[in-house]
Amino acid sequence: MPVTPQLRCCDASGCRSAGGQALRRALEEARDAAGLTAEALAIKPVGCLRLCGSGPLVACDGPGPSQLFGGVAPEHAGALIAASVAANDGSAAVSDDPLAAHRLDLSDPFFALQQPVVLEGCGQVNPESIDDAIAFGTYAQLHRVLQELTPEQVRDEVRRSGLRGRGGAGYPTGLKWDTVALQPPGPRYVVCNADEGDPGAFMDRSVLESDPHRLIEGMAIAAYAVGAERGFVYVRAEYPLAIERLRLALQQARSRHLLGNHIDGTSFNLRLEVRVGAGAYVCGEETALLLSIQGQRGMPQPRPPFPAQSGLWGAPTLINNVETFTAVPAILRQGGHWYAGIGTEHSKGTKVFALSGAVVNTGLVEVPMGTPLRTVVEVIGGGVPDGSPIKAVQTGGPSGGCIPAERLDTPVDYESLLELGSMMGSGGMVVMGASTSMPEVARHFMGFSVNESCGKCVPCRAGTVQLAQLLDRFVEHRATPADMERLDALCQMVKVTSLCGLGQSAPNPVLSTLRWFRHEYEAACREPAACVAAGGVER
Amino acid sequence: MLHACRALLTVAAAVASKSWWETIAMTPSAPASTDPRIAQVIRRHGARADALIEVLHQVQELHGYLAPEVLREVATGMGLPLSRVHGVASFYHLFRLEPPTAHRCAVCLGTACYVKGGAQVAARIEQRLGVRLDDAAGDGVWALQHVSCLGACGQAPVLVVDGELMTRLSVDPPEALDARLEAAGLPQRTTT
Amino acid sequence: MSVVTLTVNGQDVAVPAGASLLEATRAAEANVPTLCHLEGLTPVSACRLCLVEVEGSSKLLPACSTAAAEGMVVHTHTPRLREYRRMTVELIFAEGNHVCAVCVANTHCELQDMAVTVGMDHSRFPYQYPQRLVDATHPQFTLDHNRCILCTRCVRVCDEIEGAHVWDIGSRGGQCHIVAGLDEPWGQVQACTSCGKCVDVCPTGALFRNSDTTAEKQPNTTLPALLRTAREQRRWHNQ
Numbered sequence: 015m016p017v018t019p020q021l022r023c024c025d026a027s028g029c030r031s032a033g034g035q036a037l038r039r040a041l042e043e044a045r046d047a048a049g050l051t052a053e054a055l056a057i058k059p060v061g062c063l064r065l066c067g068s069g070p071l072v073a074c075d076g077p078g079p080s081q082l083f084g085g086v087a088p089e090h091a092g093a094l095i096a097a098s099v100a101a102n103d104g105s106a107a108v109s110d111d112p113l114a115a116h117r118l119d120l121s122d123p124f125f126a127l128q129q130p131v132v133l134e135g136c137g138q139v140n141p142e143s144i145d146d147a148i149a150f151g152t153y154a155q156l157h158r159v160l161q162e163l164t165p166e167q168v169r170d171e172v173r174r175s176g177l178r179g180r181g182g183a184g185y186p187t188g189l190k191w192d193t194v195a196l197q198p199p200g201p202r203y204v205v206c207n208a209d210e211g212d213p214g215a216f217m218d219r220s221v222l223e224s225d226p227h228r229l230i231e232g233m234a235i236a237a238y239a240v241g242a243e244r245g246f247v248y249v250r251a252e253y254p255l256a257i258e259r260l261r262l263a264l265q266q267a268r269s270r271h272l273l274g275n276h277i278d279g280t281s282f283n284l285r286l287e288v289r290v291g292a293g294a295y296v297c298g299e300e301t302a303l304l305l306s307i308q309g310q311r312g313m314p315q316p317r318p319p320f321p322a323q324s325g326l327w328g329a330p331t332l333i334n335n336v337e338t339f340t341a342v343p344a345i346l347r348q349g350g351h352w353y354a355g356i357g358t359e360h361s362k363g364t365k366v367f368a369l370s371g372a373v374v375n376t377g378l379v380e381v382p383m384g385t386p387l388r389t390v391v392e393v394i395g396g397g398v399p400d401g402s403p404i405k406a407v408q409t410g411g412p413s414g415g416c417i418p419a420e421r422l423d424t425p426v427d428y429e430s431l432l433e434l435g436s437m438m439g440s441g442g443m444v445v446m447g448a449s450t451s452m453p454e455v456a457r458h459f460m461g462f463s464v465n466e467s468c469g470k471c472v473p474c475r476a477g478t479v480q481l482a483q484l485l486d487r488f489v490e491h492r493a494t495p496a497d498m499e500r501l502d503a504l505c506q507m508v509k510v511t512s513l514c515g516l517g518q519s520a521p522n523p524v525l526s527t528l529r530w531f532r533h534e535y536e537a538a539c540r541e542p543a544a545c546v547a548a549g550g551v552e553r
Numbered sequence: 554m555l556h557a558c559r560a561l562l563t564v565a566a567a568v569a570s571k572s573w574w575e576t577i578a579m580t581p582s583a584p585a586s587t588d589p590r591i592a593q594v595i596r597r598h599g600a601r602a603d604a605l606i607e608v609l610h611q612v613q614e615l616h617g618y619l620a621p622e623v624l625r626e627v628a629t630g631m632g633l634p635l636s637r638v639h640g641v642a643s644f645y646h647l648f649r650l651e652p653p654t655a656h657r658c659a660v661c662l663g664t665a666c667y668v669k670g671g672a673q674v675a676a677r678i679e680q681r682l683g684v685r686l687d688d689a690a691g692d693g694v695w696a697l698q699h700v701s702c703l704g705a706c707g708q709a710p711v712l713v714v715d716g717e718l719m720t721r722l723s724v725d726p727p728e729a730l731d732a733r734l735e736a737a738g739l740p741q742r743t744t745t
Numbered sequence: 746m747s748v749v750t751l752t753v754n755g756q757d758v759a760v761p762a763g764a765s766l767l768e769a770t771r772a773a774e775a776n777v778p779t780l781c782h783l784e785g786l787t788p789v790s791a792c793r794l795c796l797v798e799v800e801g802s803s804k805l806l807p808a809c810s811t812a813a814a815e816g817m818v819v820h821t822h823t824p825r826l827r828e829y830r831r832m833t834v835e836l837i838f839a840e841g842n843h844v845c846a847v848c849v850a851n852t853h854c855e856l857q858d859m860a861v862t863v864g865m866d867h868s869r870f871p872y873q874y875p876q877r878l879v880d881a882t883h884p885q886f887t888l889d890h891n892r893c894i895l896c897t898r899c900v901r902v903c904d905e906i907e908g909a910h911v912w913d914i915g916s917r918g919g920q921c922h923i924v925a926g927l928d929e930p931w932g933q934v935q936a937c938t939s940c941g942k943c944v945d946v947c948p949t950g951a952l953f954r955n956s957d958t959t960a961e962k963q964p965n966t967t968l969p970a971l972l973r974t975a976r977e978q979r980r981w982h983n984q
Contacts, residue, residue: 442706468917473833475895637910637913643915
């Protein structure tokens with residue numbers, strides 16, 4: 015950790031919207047007013063400091079342990095400068111601390127239980143400075159890989175780590191890399207899926223805004239491992255700051271010859287480009303994403319052929335999401351075995367979650383796989399703000415489901431969540447309190463799926479519309495026992511017969527709430543007793 | 554086959570309706586004038602077909618929206634079928650095919666915002682402005698649209714007013730929300 | 746030519762390597778229903794009627810776009826497949842405005858036949874009665890969006906066989922509709938060669954000749970396959 019006294023100001027979009035930039039300017043003025051130079055006290059814009067709900071956040075580093083302040087207004091700038099000077103002098107804390115109300119306890123479980131791997135550099139490095147990233151160790155693994163390892167050795171290490179795709183489905187990353195690498199000779203592509211569209215998910219946005227060089231390093235290592243010389247990062251247009259920082263980072267990397275031809279003096283070449291989406295959730299589906307990169311309508315195509323065999327312009331294409339690529343440099347630095355030592359038997363390593371909804375601490379959380387859901391939402395998240403019990407936790411966005419309070423002791427890993435009728439998804443976790451009605455939640459998600467269906471296959475295009483109308487009947491208390499049957503049957507049909515992941519998982523929010531909160535649907539019938547009788551045999 | 558006569562009526566109405574004939578008569582068959590900036594954008598991308606989405610983004614930035622004559626220029630310049638260009642432009646939500654209103658609100662209805670009252674925020678704005686959610690025409694000056702998630706879930710519920718993100722809106726009491734909306738410049742169009 | 750052998754509904758069949766599952770099921774005379782598929786056009790797997798069960802696969806697979814593989818054990822008419830097919834047809838009928846009695850394609854309509862095939866006589870799902878338009882601007886043909894099921898045969902035949910790419914799909918989700926040019930009146934689209942292939946391959950009465958009235962449409966769906974084969978094998982018998 016740096017000993018140079020410095021203030022790290024969160025400059026990711028969460029804290030920006032809470033006034034982070036004005037605060038940083040006020041801090042600089044206060045520093046000048048206190049007669050301090052930038053060398054004596056650095057004020058550095060950094061990425062996400064995790065507790066987004068309490069922004070703007072400022073971390074204060076000195077010889078002692080770092081301190082964190084939240085909800086800081088520009089008028090507190092003077093006090094903050096004074097506090098950091100005091101911390102560096104070693105002088106005792108001021109008796110009447112004007113910042114007492116803003117001091118965040120770093121020993122709080124929200125911070126203490128986190129294990130940063132992907133988020134290592136988030137909140138540490140200046141996302142707009144490649145020098146800062148390099149000083150932090152970014153690109154060191156790319157250098158080592160290019161100088162010392164063969165592509166096979168890199169893939170071995172990734173396979174050993176047990177890393178699985180963090181975009182949702184959890185396909186083993188090493189296996190995917192091998193599949194691409196072992197295709198017949200010819201051009202190959204690497205693609206980073208940064209089309210994070212699940213409502214309630216902001217992990218990828220945070221990584222792009224906080225530590226873009228780490229992602230570029232991960233992608234470059236992947237490109238080397240599979241033999242690709244060209245790649246794309248597909249970012250959703252709703253993330254302007256992420257796009258801006260990524261473009262800047264790519265430009266900086268090119269100017270340092272970390273991208274381009276003969277990288278690091280070797281024969282390895284790589285061209286990376288940003289492609290910006292235009293507002294289509296379905297483009298997070300990999301075949302749709304590839305079509306969108308090629309300038310077409312993002313309509314999913316049947317697989318096989320899988321992109322690993324035939325992707326961009328028919329060439330083998332490796333697609334991983336932001337978090338997956340970003341985990342790679344740490345895996346190579348510490349070794350696959352180290353990574354595999356974290357997590358559970360089938361879900362290795364750490365996972366980043368975006369915690370939001372009816373919870374005290376909203377923000378970014380990285381914990382080992384297998385951490386009980388209760389630990390995440392109650393201990394780390396702090397439970398529902400008014401102290402009432404949690405009703406359910408929604409994971410996996412519109413493709414996932416609601417996990418009821420009585421199952422909160424489930425370890426968070428791919429298989430356990432699937433068993434509960436939800437899924438890992440990309441990592442959005444929305445906590446729901448007692449006042450949330452489950453048929454309404456289901457309708458909310460179905461409305462999303464109707465809106466985002468590409469319209470290609472019948473079950474998704476027409477089925478989701480019918481499902482949304484059926485759910486309307488429950489929300490408006492005019493459902494009948496026949497509606498209950500139709501809902502069950504149509505959910506099953508859309509899930510099994512739709513062409514792509516969007517359609518196949520669109521019924522999940524309904525199915526999971528039907529499974530765990532069926533009584534709410536029954537109570538929402540025009541004649542609840544009749545619905546209870548009709549649906550009695552389910553489960 | 555059993556099909557209600559209402560469907561028949563719909564068909565008949567569509568056929569009988571003169572409105573679409575009139576629309577056709579008014580549609581200009583050739584672009585009024587060409588914009589050299591569009592050709593420039595296309596050139597910058599080497600007229601590659603895969604750059605269509607990037608080109609549309611940049612052209613929309615220049616013109617505010619993608620009018621038919623603009624799409625025609627893009628298609629001609631890139632050597633792409635007209636229907637393909639229209640297909641792409643109409644597929645993605647962020648491409649506007651109609652002129653935008655002077656002011657725009659986008660209310661987030663992502664899960665976190667939804668749980669924290671995003672729908673109430675939307676309803677309040679609908680009432681205040683006298684517009685319907687997701688009616689791109691709005692009242693001619695203001696329009697209210699929904700977005701699926703802005704990734705600002707930590708500050709839910711959130712709203713974007715003319716590109717400016719407003720966070721942690723409080724729906725209770727409604728007066729507090731009104732004060733925030735007032736401060737953001739949303740006029741009170743309807744009397745309640 | 747190498748051959749793959751597989752089992753369809755308990756019957757062994759042999760098809761050339763590279764053949765689709767659909768061809769294999771046809772070799773077994775299994776009568777797997779299809780709507781969007783048309784011989785000679787790229788399969789899109791959109792209608793989902795040709796989904797079949799393959800042992801060892803957790804998912805149902807579209808026969809039109811899945812390659813037949815050695816040793817596959819395929820079931821084409823299990824109870825759940827029958828049920829899903831019926832629901833799919835119900836959804837298609839409920840989605841548009843299909844009024845057989847006044848339709849040009851009555852008795853020559855693949856959708857109508859499909860309803861009979863899957864045993865669908867009414868929809869359990871409410872009819873949506875969407876507001877859709879009719880484009881009668883072309884001098885020879887008419888497009889009635891009310892009858893369109895978005896199979897995209899017209900889009901594909903125009904792009905892949907005729908090479909004019911007059912048609913594409915506009916908008917998305919439930920708003921999807923076939924567009925000519927920039928969603929313009931068909932009659933104004935200069936790219937159209939008036940070849941009529943789109944009309945010939947349309948499975949319903951959505952595209953028809955102006956000269957046809959109720960129940961008079963005579964589709965010709967064999968053209969794309971003939972033209973494609975002729976082109977690939979340079980078989981110009983008549984020259």
